[in-house]
Amino acid sequence: MKYILPLLLVLLSPLVKAQEVILVTKNDVVAKVKDNNNAIKISQQDILMAKGDFNQTNAVLLPNISVSHTGITTNNPLMAFGFKLNQEILTQNDFNPNLLNDPSQIQNYGTKFEIKQPLINLDGIYQRKAAKAKLNATTLQSERTKDHIALEVEKAYMHLQLAYKSLEVLETAKKSALENKRIANNSFKQGYMQKADVLAIEVRVTEIENQLQNAKSNIKNASNYVSILMNDTTYNILKPTDELLAISEVISYEKLSENRADIQAMQYAIDAYKQINKADKMSFLPRLNAFGSYELYDNKLFQGGANGYLIGAQLSWDILKGTKRFGKSQKSKAEFEKSKFEYEQYVAQSQLELNKAQRMLRDAKNKLQLTELALQQSKESLRIRTNRFKQGLEKTSDLLTTEVQYAQKQLEYYATIFQHNYALAYVQFLTIK
16 A cells, blocks of 8 residues: 555656646747747748749759769770770771771770850749749748737737636635625524525525636636647646736827738739749740860770860750640739739738727727726625625625626626737737838
């Protein structure tokens, strides 16, 4: 038996640790989210991908250099004569018709350094511009992702604050209900109160206990979501150190700014489609490329007894590839026009969202004033009825109704603070530049 208790402690220690309550500040959460959030990391990888696509277009400007070493053995008359010529070992005897027609086996090892330099590839130039515009758009979209995650952090942290405030209100309500139950039991024993009134108070206590259990579950849910944002897999129970208070901040209700990161990203996306369409049009024009090579030949491996070079330029023009290029140009033109319509629609939708958010903030401000006044009135009403109940001058049903109303007004007040603060944060998110 003496070993059972330590064993149970060891087995249960991970469970105890999993329920550990960790105090967190909003600044701590924000810092961890910036460093560890997966959505931000994904957006950063998108930037690297777009940068990789852009770097590939360097081939339009920079040369293509390659080196090869080839070994061949043959008795083919034409190739044998050519290999001897390249190796600079041709003699007068090699012109003997018998040797020309039936040469001996020969080995040839060639090392070749080759360079290809684009000179005029107009379609490639515009493809490079499109890739650059895509990189800029992706970078700005990543910035907008960070703004969105910051808004989510604000919302999640306020959810956590609200969950703890709800728990605090219900725990206070439970204390009051238990005190009223004690008074009711004493009054019942003295014959001043009926059994039905005592049962009504007991039902109220049970209701509060159920609500407390839900509040604790809400705390766990809110903590888990904050942990996900921080990419923290320990899933500890988090407790905010900051109070849920109404934020009073004056903001200007300006028109939607086109300098917002996501809107600028769409502008760059339009430019990318525009450059792609130009590239498709330029594919109808000829291309000019330079090329050159330096070659080493020998009949032994990795030797260079003879050498030669080749320099030239090529002007090529694909006059007709069926209707493929016409169709491709038509498609890119439609994509370009579509992107402009999508931009106009997105800006209009964003302005609509801003208008709704501004109205939501104004409504939340008004509601906050009303709920604060209603809370004060409800608190005073409960104080009066509680005093009268202790003196036996108030009905149990009236006291319970007032208690319920006061708890509801408290929860409504804190929920309104949450709505107000989130509305303010959302307006700032929509108007950020």
